[in-house]
Each structure stands twice: as C-alpha cells, then as structure tokens.
Amino acid sequence: MTTFWILIALVLIIGLMMIWVPHFRQTKLLQAEESGVRKQTNLELFNERLGILEKELQNDLHDQNEFDALKQELEISLLQDMKHKGDDSLAAAKPKGILWPSLMTIVVLGLTGYFYQQLGAYNELANPPQANNPHQGMSNEQIMAQRVQMMEAEVQQAPENSQAWFSLGHAYISANQYNKAVAAFDKVMELVGTHAELLGPKATAMYYQAGQKLTPDIQAIIEQSLALDAQDPSTLLLVGMDAFFNAQYQDAINAWQAILDSDRSDVDRTALMNAIQSAKMSMQSDTGAMPNDDAHSAVKNTGTETGTTIAKTVSVMVEVAPELASKVGPNDQVFIFARATQGPKVPLAATKVNASDLPLTITLDDTTSMGGDVKLSGASEVEIIAVLSKHGSVKPQAGDMKGTVDAVKVGGKTTLVLDTIVQ
Structure with missing residues (x-):
C-alpha cells in the first residue's frame, strides 16, 4: 500500500512539474528579454544624444565645460532610467500568467481523484477484501492449492520436520494428489519409523488412487497397521468405509465401533456414531432409507x-x-x-x-x-x-x-x- 501511494505521488509531482516548470521558465525568459530590449534602447538613445552633443561641441555651440556638464547629466539620466525601468520590468513580469497554471493544477488534481474513484480500485483499497477473510474470492480448489504450496515451502525449508511432511500428506489427499500423498507418508516413516498412524493414511491415499478399491497391496498395509495397533482410527475408518460401500454393514459397524471403544480423544465421536446409525438403518431397512426418513x-x-x-x-x-x-x-x-x-x-x-x-x-x-x-x-x-x-x-x-x-x-x-x- 505504501509503495502504491508513493508511485501516485511521483506521478502527480511529475504532472505538476510539467505545468509549473515551463511557466517559471517562460517568465524568466520574458523578464530577461524585456530587460535586454530596454537596456539596448536606452544605450541607443544615450549614444544618439551623445553624438548630438559632440557635433554641437565641434560647431562651437558649446564650450568644453558645458559639453562635459551636459555629458555627465546625460550619463546620470541613463543610469537612473535603466534602474527604474529594470524595476518596472521585474514587477510586470513576476505575476504574469499565475492564474492559468493554478487552474490547471486544480483541474489535474480533481480529475485524478474523480477518475480513480470511478474507474480505479478505490473501494478495494478503502475496504480490503482480505481484511476479514484472507480467502475471499477464492475457490475451494485455489484455497487447497495455496495450502499445499505453503506446506511444500515449509518442508523445503525444514526437510527433517516429520510433522510438516505428515500434514503435507493429508493436504495432498484433500487435493486429490494421491501419488504425492503416498510419497509424503513414506518420507515420514523414513524419518520416524513405521507406525500404524502413518500406515493408515498411506493406505487411504492408495485406496482413493485405486478408485476406492481394496487391492492386495492396500490390504497388506491395512493388516500391517492393525498388527501394530488394532485400534488405529485412520485404518479402521478406511476398513469401515469400504465395508459400507460394499453393503457389508455389520463389518462397517464393527470397525467404527472399535474406534469408539478405544476412547481416543483425537476422533470425531459424533460423526462415528452417526455413521454407525446409518449402517444399522441401512441393514434393517426394507424400503431403502439410508438414513432415517x-x-x-x-x-x-x-x-x-x-x-x-x-x-x-x-x-x-x-x-x-x-x-x-x-x-x-x-x-x-x-x-x-x-x-x-x-x-x-x-x-x-x-x-x-x-x-x-x-x-x-x-x-x-x-x-x-x-x-x-x-x-x-x-x-x-x-x-x-x-x-x-x-x-x-x-x-x-x-x-x-x-x-x-x-x-x-x-x-x-x-x-x-x-x-x-x-x-
């Protein structure tokens, strides 16, 4: 914002200089020109009068004393005349044309403000759209892409930060970049070792990558994860979701209930209970309501x-x-x-x-x-x-x-x- 207003000020200064510099330059030139013309005229008159006095001296109309006195008087008159005329020239040239550049300055400033308010981004500057919501005007895809870029920059600055890699893996899943998600979770396991809480998200990314199908490779990762932690939430969520989609409602209920029974504090218990209720109703329904009509x-x-x-x-x-x-x-x-x-x-x-x-x-x-x-x-x-x-x-x-x-x-x-x- 500061840079923007500095640029605006520079543009206005340049515009005003284009108005006022020629004005002052013209005034100075006129003053010099007028002063020079008057000076030249006075000198010509002095020389003319001096020439007349010299002829009169030659014709014996004046003696030498009279000639010297008249010449001295003429010189004094010339000096006084040039002095007074020069002062009058300065007084006359100084105020010349001051109204016109002043009006132009007012017009330039007024038009600049008017057109900026009408055609520019005055409202956006007065009320920044990101003041309250930094993502205003962005689509979900753009927000997610920005989030991924920020996390990628974070892991580049700290490549040994396992938590940053873990968060980046989940961000990749949300952005449907499943290959990168798998690679991110592999990187975390390279840094901290193999754990169920890392195998579950990796299996989930592979599941979506395979079109929501449990391949032998995914099943092997699930079994490895549950062998390390039989109540790992991320793995059991995946197991339950796949069972639900295959109408194996009891298997889905068993998987989700195992998460609830673990008393984990890092899961959405309300969402799990709703999912279990939906599976029970789907299992019992003859009319097909999935969930409660x-x-x-x-x-x-x-x-x-x-x-x-x-x-x-x-x-x-x-x-x-x-x-x-x-x-x-x-x-x-x-x-x-x-x-x-x-x-x-x-x-x-x-x-x-x-x-x-x-x-x-x-x-x-x-x-x-x-x-x-x-x-x-x-x-x-x-x-x-x-x-x-x-x-x-x-x-x-x-x-x-x-x-x-x-x-x-x-x-x-x-x-x-x-x-x-x-x-």
Missing part, C-alpha cells in the same frame, strides 16, 4: 435456530432411461450419493430407494450424511452418482446400471438418468 423430513420442514429454513439441499429427480426400463427387477435397489466436485471424493450425503419406485424425486442434505466430518452444507457444488444394484452393493458390478450428474449447485435441482449398463 422421519428425521430427514423433520429437518426439511423446520427452521434452524435462527428461524430460517435449510437451503443446503440438493433435489434429484431419478429415473431410468426408457430403453433400459425392461431390465429393472422388482428387488433392485438404487443407491444415490453426492460427492464434492473439489477435494476428497468422499460421499457427503447418500440415500437408498427401491428401483420399483422410480421415477422418484429425492432430497439430499446433512441428515443424509455418511457420518464423516464433511457435510453437504459445507460444499458449494457436488456431483451426483446413482447405482441401480442387482446385488445389494453400492459398488457397481457387472449388470448394474449407473447414472451421473457431473455438477449441480448445492441448493439447486437436477435430473439424473440411469442410462449406462456396467460391464
């Missing part, structure tokens, strides 16, 4: 604590493509879930309906949360994925149908068509 309706029809209605919802009209309608069975289930378009590809909300009820409009919001620490209300835009399952599993299998909506604003509506047969 009654709670969902209650929240939709009541206000928040401030008395405003909840707007952080996505309304989705789900239907089957006409050419595939004959392939829908009476016992097929449809899983619908929303994921953030930016950041980790973790479901923010999900529900389940009977395929026989389609077409059907469903609403996703925080009451259909999957129980994690991120919710639909925290996202600005989501993608919607629906899977018509013939095997009771969220993960698409051969013969299932699938449909997607690439992006929809939270608070908006969309239509999703199940139009693809999974091969």
Whole structure:
C-alpha cells in the first residue's frame, strides 16, 4: 500500500512539474528579454544624444565645460532610467500568467481523484477484501492449492520436520494428489519409523488412487497397521468405509465401533456414531432409507435456530432411461450419493430407494450424511452418482446400471438418468 501511494505521488509531482516548470521558465525568459530590449534602447538613445552633443561641441555651440556638464547629466539620466525601468520590468513580469497554471493544477488534481474513484480500485483499497477473510474470492480448489504450496515451502525449508511432511500428506489427499500423498507418508516413516498412524493414511491415499478399491497391496498395509495397533482410527475408518460401500454393514459397524471403544480423544465421536446409525438403518431397512426418513423430513420442514429454513439441499429427480426400463427387477435397489466436485471424493450425503419406485424425486442434505466430518452444507457444488444394484452393493458390478450428474449447485435441482449398463 505504501509503495502504491508513493508511485501516485511521483506521478502527480511529475504532472505538476510539467505545468509549473515551463511557466517559471517562460517568465524568466520574458523578464530577461524585456530587460535586454530596454537596456539596448536606452544605450541607443544615450549614444544618439551623445553624438548630438559632440557635433554641437565641434560647431562651437558649446564650450568644453558645458559639453562635459551636459555629458555627465546625460550619463546620470541613463543610469537612473535603466534602474527604474529594470524595476518596472521585474514587477510586470513576476505575476504574469499565475492564474492559468493554478487552474490547471486544480483541474489535474480533481480529475485524478474523480477518475480513480470511478474507474480505479478505490473501494478495494478503502475496504480490503482480505481484511476479514484472507480467502475471499477464492475457490475451494485455489484455497487447497495455496495450502499445499505453503506446506511444500515449509518442508523445503525444514526437510527433517516429520510433522510438516505428515500434514503435507493429508493436504495432498484433500487435493486429490494421491501419488504425492503416498510419497509424503513414506518420507515420514523414513524419518520416524513405521507406525500404524502413518500406515493408515498411506493406505487411504492408495485406496482413493485405486478408485476406492481394496487391492492386495492396500490390504497388506491395512493388516500391517492393525498388527501394530488394532485400534488405529485412520485404518479402521478406511476398513469401515469400504465395508459400507460394499453393503457389508455389520463389518462397517464393527470397525467404527472399535474406534469408539478405544476412547481416543483425537476422533470425531459424533460423526462415528452417526455413521454407525446409518449402517444399522441401512441393514434393517426394507424400503431403502439410508438414513432415517422421519428425521430427514423433520429437518426439511423446520427452521434452524435462527428461524430460517435449510437451503443446503440438493433435489434429484431419478429415473431410468426408457430403453433400459425392461431390465429393472422388482428387488433392485438404487443407491444415490453426492460427492464434492473439489477435494476428497468422499460421499457427503447418500440415500437408498427401491428401483420399483422410480421415477422418484429425492432430497439430499446433512441428515443424509455418511457420518464423516464433511457435510453437504459445507460444499458449494457436488456431483451426483446413482447405482441401480442387482446385488445389494453400492459398488457397481457387472449388470448394474449407473447414472451421473457431473455438477449441480448445492441448493439447486437436477435430473439424473440411469442410462449406462456396467460391464
């Protein structure tokens, strides 16, 4: 800000110099010119009168004494005349044209202020957008990229800082840079040794990198982690999430409950209990509500604590493509879930309906949360994925149908068509 105003001041000074320097230079030149002309005129008059006196002396009209007296008088008159005329010239030249540059100065200053206020960034300087929120105007992707850059700079300055590498690994996961996340966690283990709390995040990064599939390599890391700490939260969270997506609800409940039983203070116990409740209801539900439909309706029809209605919802009209309608069975289930378009590809909300009820409009919001620490209300835009399952599993299998909506604003509506047969 200081540099900016210094530049503004320099520009104004240069502009004013362009007005005033020529003015003073012109005044000085006029003064010198006028003074020179008057001086030259007086000398010419003196020489002319002196010439007349000399002729009169030659013609014996004056004697030598009279000539000397008249010549001395003429010289004194010349000196007095030049002195008075010079003073008059200075007085006349000094105030010349002072009004015009003064008006130009006022106009330049006024126009500069007016156009800057109208066309410049006056409002931004008067009210800096980052005064209260340093990330104002930035997308989630830009914020995450900035966070990653800051952490990368930190580990470059302190390459032996294991905590910085650990934080950077989690930031890479949030930025969907799974290869770098795995490398970061390997670096931490190189510095401090192999621990369950490091193997769990590494397995999670590899899981997302593999398209949310448990490969033999990931399974081996999970087993290694649980052998070191059977109650490691990061590992059990991954185990429970994969079990839930494969409709193995009891396995998911067992994994999440093990975290609660560990009495760890560094976990979100409320989120875990919500996730367990969602798994229990999905396991017991015959109609497909994933989670409680009654709670969902209650929240939709009541206000928040401030008395405003909840707007952080996505309304989705789900239907089957006409050419595939004959392939829908009476016992097929449809899983619908929303994921953030930016950041980790973790479901923010999900529900389940009977395929026989389609077409059907469903609403996703925080009451259909999957129980994690991120919710639909925290996202600005989501993608919607629906899977018509013939095997009771969220993960698409051969013969299932699938449909997607690439992006929809939270608070908006969309239509999703199940139009693809999974091969």
